[in-house]
Amino acid sequence: MSSADTTDTTTATATDEAREEIVAILTEELGEAVVGTHIHPGDDLWVRVTRDTWREAGIVARERLGFRAFEFLSAIDWLPSPFGKNEDSPTDAPPEPKTEIVTGYAGGDTRFQVFARVHSHSRKLGLTLKVDIPDDDLSIVTWLPVYAGVNWHEREVLEMFGITFVGHPYLLNLYLPGEFEGHPLRKDFPLLARHVKPWPGIVDVEPMPSDDGAAESEDVAE
Amino acid sequence: MGLVESGKMPKPLTSLLNTSRKYSLWIFQWGLACCAIEMGSALASPRYDVMRLGVIPLPASPRQADLVCISGTVTDKMVPAIRRLYEQMPDPKYVISMGSCANCGGPYWDSYSVTKGVDQVIPVDIYVPGCPPRPEALLEGIVLLQERIGKEDMAARWKGDPLVVS
Amino acid sequence: MTAISDRTKLAYANAQAADGRVNLEFETDDGMTLNMGPQHPATHGTLRIVVKLDGEQVVSCEPIMGYMHRGYEKLTEVRTYPQVTTLVNRIDWLGSFANEVPFILAAEKLMDIEAPPRAQWIRTILFELSRIANITLFVGDMALHIGAATAAFYAFRDREFVLNQIEAATGGRFHPNFNRIGGIKDDLPKGWIADTKASLDKIRNFCDEMETLVEGNEIFQARTRGIGVIPADVALAYGLTGANLRASGVDWDLRRDNPVGLAWDQVDWKVWTHPDGDSFSRFWVRLQEIREATKIVDQLLDALPPGPIMAKVPRIIKVPEGEAWVATENPLGEMGYYVVSKGDLGPFRVKIRTASFNNIAVVPWVARGVYLPDVVTILASLYFILGDIDR
Numbered sequence: 001m002s003s004a005d006t007t008d009t010t011t012a013t014a015t016d017e018a019r020e021e022i023v024a025i026l027t028e029e030l031g032e033a034v035v036g037t038h039i040h041p042g043d044d045l046w047v048r049v050t051r052d053t054w055r056e057a058g059i060v061a062r063e064r065l066g067f068r069a070f071e072f073l074s075a076i077d078w079l080p081s082p083f084g085k086n087e088d089s090p091t092d093a094p095p096e097p098k099t100e101i102v103t104g105y106a107g108g109d110t111r112f113q114v115f116a117r118v119h120s121h122s123r124k125l126g127l128t129l130k131v132d133i134p135d136d137d138l139s140i141v142t143w144l145p146v147y148a149g150v151n152w153h154e155r156e157v158l159e160m161f162g163i164t165f166v167g168h169p170y171l172l173n174l175y176l177p178g179e180f181e182g183h184p185l186r187k188d189f190p191l192l193a194r195h196v197k198p199w200p201g202i203v204d205v206e207p208m209p210s211d212d213g214a215a216e217s218e219d220v221a222e
Numbered sequence: 223m224g225l226v227e228s229g230k231m232p233k234p235l236t237s238l239l240n241t242s243r244k245y246s247l248w249i250f251q252w253g254l255a256c257c258a259i260e261m262g263s264a265l266a267s268p269r270y271d272v273m274r275l276g277v278i279p280l281p282a283s284p285r286q287a288d289l290v291c292i293s294g295t296v297t298d299k300m301v302p303a304i305r306r307l308y309e310q311m312p313d314p315k316y317v318i319s320m321g322s323c324a325n326c327g328g329p330y331w332d333s334y335s336v337t338k339g340v341d342q343v344i345p346v347d348i349y350v351p352g353c354p355p356r357p358e359a360l361l362e363g364i365v366l367l368q369e370r371i372g373k374e375d376m377a378a379r380w381k382g383d384p385l386v387v388s
Numbered sequence: 389m390t391a392i393s394d395r396t397k398l399a400y401a402n403a404q405a406a407d408g409r410v411n412l413e414f415e416t417d418d419g420m421t422l423n424m425g426p427q428h429p430a431t432h433g434t435l436r437i438v439v440k441l442d443g444e445q446v447v448s449c450e451p452i453m454g455y456m457h458r459g460y461e462k463l464t465e466v467r468t469y470p471q472v473t474t475l476v477n478r479i480d481w482l483g484s485f486a487n488e489v490p491f492i493l494a495a496e497k498l499m500d501i502e503a504p505p506r507a508q509w510i511r512t513i514l515f516e517l518s519r520i521a522n523i524t525l526f527v528g529d530m531a532l533h534i535g536a537a538t539a540a541f542y543a544f545r546d547r548e549f550v551l552n553q554i555e556a557a558t559g560g561r562f563h564p565n566f567n568r569i570g571g572i573k574d575d576l577p578k579g580w581i582a583d584t585k586a587s588l589d590k591i592r593n594f595c596d597e598m599e600t601l602v603e604g605n606e607i608f609q610a611r612t613r614g615i616g617v618i619p620a621d622v623a624l625a626y627g628l629t630g631a632n633l634r635a636s637g638v639d640w641d642l643r644r645d646n647p648v649g650l651a652w653d654q655v656d657w658k659v660w661t662h663p664d665g666d667s668f669s670r671f672w673v674r675l676q677e678i679r680e681a682t683k684i685v686d687q688l689l690d691a692l693p694p695g696p697i698m699a700k701v702p703r704i705i706k707v708p709e710g711e712a713w714v715a716t717e718n719p720l721g722e723m724g725y726y727v728v729s730k731g732d733l734g735p736f737r738v739k740i741r742t743a744s745f746n747n748i749a750v751v752p753w754v755a756r757g758v759y760l761p762d763v764v765t766i767l768a769s770l771y772f773i774l775g776d777i778d779r
Contacts, residue, residue, distance in 0.1 A: 043497075044713060069640075070627040071715075072741040076728060081465065104711045104728055117713065117726070117741070121624075121640050128713065128726075149626035152749050160461075175454035175778060176335065177299045184334050184462050191466060193332040252427060254434055255456060255775055256481035256562065259525075267544035300434060300455045303426050329475055332466070333459040353563065 016041040018125060022065055023047065029060045036106035036130075048106040048113075048130040051140060057129055058116070058146035067118040067127055070147040073154060075114045075133070075161045078103050081187045083194075110134055112161060116143065116150075133163055142167040160185035236376060243288075243314070244371035245276035247364075250287030250311070252304070254294025257321035257354045261293045264357035277364055284310045289367070291360070292344075295323035295330060296337040308344045314379055316371070318363055319346045322353045329353065419447055422760070426455045432529070432767065433774030437751075439763060446763060449755045451748055456778040464738040469495055469569060469705055472735065477563040479742060480776045483522030483719040484562040485514045485554070491738070492567040493648055494714040494727040498707045499569065502649060506695040507571035512651040513688050514554065514566065515716075516681045517584075520591055521550045521562070522719035523674050523681075526771050530671055531602045533768040534611050539602050546594040549587035556580055569705055571698035581689050588682040595679050603675065612668040616754050616766035619665055626753070627746035630721030632770060635673045636665035642717035650716075655687040667769035674771070706733055720744055720776055740779055744772035 019039050026047060027034050033056070036048035049057045061067040078101045101111055112133040119126045133140060142165040143150045154165040155174040162183040164171060173180070182189050231239075249272070251261055264270045265279035272279060281287045284307045296304065308317070319340050322328035327338035340346060347370065350363040425436035434455035440447045460479065464472045476491050477484040489511060496503065503511070528543020551561045557576050558564035566573050602608055618628065623636045633640055641659040643652040660676040662669035707729045715724030721743025728737040747770050755763050 046711070068621070068624045069629075070625060070746075071722075071724065072627070072726075072739065072746075074726075074739045076737050076739075080730075102730070115726075117724075121638070121645075124645055126713065147625050147627070148622070148753075149628075149746050149749050152745065173454075175299075175457040177454070180335075184459060187465075189334075189462075191332045191334060191462065193327075193338070194466065256478055256484075258433070259482060259562070263544060263548070266541060267548065268541060269545065269548055295456060295458055297455055297457055299457070300426060303455075307427060329478070330458045330463065333463055335454075335457050335459050354561075356561070 016045075018123060019045045022123075022125070022127065025065060026057070026060060029064060030057060033057065036108070038105040044126065044128070046106040046128045046130060048108065048132070051131055051133070054114075054131050055141050055143060055146060057131075058118075058143050061118055061127060061129065062146055065120065065127075066122050067120045069119040069121060070149045071117040071119055071126070073114065073116040073143065073150050073157065075112055075157045075163055075185075076104075077112055077161060077185065077187050078108065079111050079187045083190055106130055108132055112138065112163060114140055114157065114163060118147070138162055139164040139166055141165070144168060159183065162186070231376060237372070239376065240372050240374055244368040247277045247289045247316075247368075248281045248287050249277050249279050249364075250281055250284050250290045250307075251279055252290055252292045252307070254292070254296065254300070255321075255323065257293030257324070260354040260357055261291060261320060261360060264360045267357070270357035270361060272361060272364065275361065275364055275368070284308075285312065287311055288314070289316045289318065289364075291318040291320055292324045292340050293320035293354075295328065296340045296343070297335050298337055299335070301337055301343050304340065304343055316348075316367060317344055317346045318348045318350060318360075318367060320350045320352075320360055320363070321355060322351055325349045325351060419443075424763075425452075432772060435748075435767075435772075435774055435777070437763070437767075439755075439760065441760060444759050446755050446758055446760060449752055449763060451751055453748075453774075453778050456774040458775075458779065460740055460779040461738060464735055466734070468733040469707065469735070472738070473567060474563075474565045476740075477565055478775060479740065479779060480522070480718060480720055480723070480744075480773050481562060482525055482773060483518035484560075485518040485558070485564050485566060486522075486716070486718045487723065488565070488567040489515055489650070490648075490714045490716045490718075490723055491725045491727070492569055493716070494712040494725045495569050495705075495707050495729075495735075497712040497714060498710045498727065498729050499701075499705075500708075501570050501699050501701060503571045503699055504696045505651075505693050506575075507697045507699075508649060509651045509654075509688055509692050510557075510572055510576060510697065511567065513584075513685055513692075514557065514564070515650065516685045516688075517550055517554055518562075519681050519719040520678055520685075521547055521554065523678050524550070524591065524594060526674055527598055527602070527671070527678070530768040530771070531598075531608070533764050534608055536602060536605070536608070539598065542594060542597060542601075546590055549590050553580065553584045553587050556583065568698065568701075569707075570701035571696070575697050581692070584689060585686065588685060591682050592679060595675060598675060603672065609668065611761075611765055612666065612671060612769065613664075614666050614668075615758065615762045616667045616769060617665045618750060618754055622750070622753065623665070626750045628721070628750060629743050629746065630717065630719075631673045631677060632670055632721065632747055634659065634661045635669040637661055637663045642715060642722055646715070648714055648716060651688060652684070654691070655684050657684050657687075667765050670769040670771070704733070706731060707735070715741065718743060720771065720773060721747060723776075742776040742779060744774075744776035745779075748772050748777055 023037050030053055033050045033053035038046040110132040113130050115130040117128050157163050158171050159173045159176050253261055265272050319325050324340045330336040348363045348367045350359055352359050419442040422439045426434040436452040439449040473488050476487050479487045524543050524547045528540040531539030555561045558566040618636050620636045620638050623633050639661050647653045657680050660673050662673050709731045711728045713726045715722050724741040726739040727735050730736040
């Protein structure tokens, strides 16, 4: 498990004032709830908040910071897949499956994380908000009053991961038929067709164009 | 007609009826995914015109169609609808499975929600491979189907015997 | 905010419909329930809409998806990056080249590689060509749904020229699978530039024809003006993007505001917006975008830089650990990939943010109180592809 409190601004030479200002305002509004941030200068921004301030974080992002465009909301299951990635040759012994949960940018403590991305047209910046979901209580408050478009995204997360959203008017399956059992995007959900007939492994590697000297042919448009 | 069921149709009449059936197919285009666009190019585009083969697209409903062309990925959720629409078609009916998703699951062979081939649901006469098959490939599939219809034994279809293609 | 009114009856209907059951039986003492789809000529694919009607007016409507759900996000977890590129072509199956580009850019961002300029320019050219191929079909299709079938034939015919060019360069009419991490697969063939310019002329003719034939037609205008108005703040809250957003007056185009290394900032072009948010403005904005795309491709073809088409990448590509988000202005809207990598040959998790998913989320809001034929108009003007919604 990775550490809980990671505030990691990279050590590149450029500092990103616009993004650091956003982090500063978020910290000012939410205080202790901002438990992890990560800035790629000139590129992107990740912020992790605590579970009980998930909706306030959305409201702050939308009202105070002007992130009015909603991109998406989804979840990540950080458990490494117990079935491997089927990239190995079928004749070799299967590799040892990894079991350690390593989370990504802005840290994380739990196996499941819900993350959402919002965008600001005025600032021309995007923001990724993450929140940990504990294994024993897979639920979080809904973002529906903040962004109306999150309706279907939350339904999709429910059926794919099993995370319920408290306060959502009707949580029904979005994509899967009603009798479907299981939550497909969890890492311990197997793809049965691959177990019945395993993938033959990496067989073809296409040669790079520069290796064959194909770039020097005459049939190239100038 | 009693002649058809008992198999006593005279040869010229059989071949006449087969010829008239194969050149007057009404194709119900069941376009599901990307292959539907290639099917649309074959059926509705002036370049790969399917009407020159005697096959007319766009029937008003499946109850008026002879031929259904299932193009695109078949998901488990869609299967009841496919079954129902196939049953709505009157006999004699033919099925073309277009594209690798409809043939065998295609690039989504390992997905949890894709049916590995539409022939698990309805009987298929012609498989057109490709991802997506060119409109010319679909036209060739239709031509092959027409050849097959031309050699068909009408009594076998009436009695429900398995069709033997010579 | 959402127009979530009395949901109990509709929730029961949706529970039945979500099972994939074809029959919907329940007591409707007030109004009729109409089931459009999943096989329906007007739903652009396998979308099912359950519409509750009061006479001819829609009381509420609910789209039900999943009939084309192929499980992309799970499939990407067991494939390598080149295999995912092949698969990802098929999300938006009309403008396929445009689907690969944000994924490849995200992988290149994680690897900290930049494709050489010629590769970026050719990517932009093919991107815009796939935009033309996609939106010409939209224009023809929307006219078809309104009732003018001729425009659909024109669209299919003129689209063939662009598809020929894409095929000449990449080998596939759609699903080109042409991008590689670090560049593109092959260079352009001889004579391609002149042929493409000729086909662009034909597309410009098509646009002019559509303007006189369809856009100026008073029946078309009567059926689309004022129908399905989406104000700008609702559009932003639902996450609408692309021409739908620009038709509601929001001046936002990722090609200008976030060029991600492709060549749009090297050419001179314009972003089209329209102040009304109705179906006509969505049609109009997209028609202008086709013309604009032909202008962009013309300028790019004139000034294509020579050079290599592939950066130096190792033979077996393992993308380093990290997370990256890249979004581009695809023909349907904004498409983005959130790629989480753990240093393997394939990604750990890919979240595919597609434009049509958000575009259709607004249909229950927009289709309150309209007449039933207007539902078809609204769906046609919002323009979605089922593979884009269901992934």
